[in-house]
Amino acid sequence: MSRWNRTHAALQQSALRLFQDQGYDATGTAQIAADAGVSEVTLFRHFPTKASLLLDDPFDPRIAAAVRDRPRSEAALTAVVEAVRATWQTLDPDTVEQLRTRLRLVASTPSLRAAARGDDTPTIDALTSALRARDVEDAEARVVATAVVAGLGAALLAWSRTEASSLDAAVGRALDAMGGR
Known part of the structure; x- marks a missing residue:
């Protein structure tokens, strides 16, 4: 390192x-x-x-690479949803627990919740760029990226408040909903 x-x-x-x-x-x-x-x-x-000490997102480059690697025949939304799903499934238990802790702090701190909503731009930009690399038109790419980031953010904050479900299950349900499953 x-x-x-x-x-x-x-x-x-x-x-x-x-x-x-x-x-x-x-x-x-x-x-x-x-x-x-x-x-x-x-x-x-x-x-x-x-705020960026908690909100810095190390997953953006991995998810964007996974989007670029998805089959070109997939629709933009499917490519992003499945890339997110594949990336989340590779996280080790320590990373998952640290993520839950970070998100609990965000969820319980009003100033951080507001900052988190404004901090989505880099993730949206990374996903938009990955979709553009797949020849998806810019407006469609941005709409898909924004929708997935918003849905994933809501699912992650809800997951952080409970011990009841695994990250994979919580994210999977959200991605299934976004992907029309």
Whole structure:
């Protein structure tokens, strides 16, 4: 793992632990940086905002690649839904539990819920670009990407609030609904 990646992960781990212990609003970026053993300037080189420590989405590149790799004969919506499904199924249990913890913090913090709604643009752009690489017209690509991101976001927040279902089951039900199953 590169130094950049180690620092990035250390910042996210410190932030997650401190946010859980003290609450999101009571935790400052200087405290997170100090806990991770770096300067606050370094923190902001990795994350443009405090919220991005939780909202940074490492799955976008993987899902976009999976969309590009889907059969060209699939409709745009099917390609995105099945790419998301395939990507989520590859997550290890530790990643799933960390995701649930991050999303619980988002769901329970009003300022983070608002930030999360505004933070969908990079994911929508990544999916739109992947669909455009499949020769899907731009307007259709953006509508499909936006619809899937909105539906997946709602399913993930609902999943984070419960222990009752697995990520695979919660995401699968949402993707089935979006895919018309």
